[in-house]
Amino acid sequence: MSKVTQTNSIENVVVIATEGYLNKDLGEEIQQIAQKHIDEGSKIFLINLKDSKIVNSIGASILIELIEQLQDIDGQLVFCDLAPIIEKTFKIMGLTKYCTVYPSQEEAIKELS
């Protein structure tokens, strides 16, 4: 089962944590939650993928749409706790040119807030 397990705002950062396969369904769930927070004025999003060990390119493509959307409002998307194969996949696709990857949520929050 893939799902968003937690969404909370820490300082000015919206943290979205997931578990399971980052596929189309989970990508869309992330996007819907992010949209709600964008509508409320949030601009910085941290996706914590600690409990998602596998991804597919469709899920990752939905994150590209979110990067694009955040660029339009001078926002930012970052990731933390990526499994090595997810980080490699994001690097091959070029997502890491647009999104910083942090080793942990704590380090990301410290840097962003």
Next chain:
Amino acid sequence: MNKAPTVELKLPILKNMELVATQTSEVVSKHMSLTDEQSGEISMALIEACINAFEHSETKNEVYIHFIISDDELTIKVIDKGKGFDASKIKIPEIENKINTNERKRGWGLMLIKELMDSVDFESDHTGTTLTMVKKKDNNE
């Protein structure tokens, strides 16, 4: 000459069925003493190959996966009986061309497979496609 040990899977076209293939590839990778990094790369490539077979081949039939084990490499064949595809029409995706443009955000599968595996080959015609990908056990890249 002995036939190479082969694990064969037959996957129905059902949601997330590619994960069955990755579970099998993890067992095979462990059997062959591949590294965790190699095993992850194989799983990721396999997911993309299955999605291509499920979605783009438009087949209504099962997809077959053969894991052919040898001492120095793992060969994986993903076989569908779909409509086939023309490789010359596949563009190499670049994120710069996808962000802030109308270009569709998808279309990464074949590129990922090529980046993650040591060799990739395919035969395709109107009766189906066989994608063959190889991960070498010792890769000094």
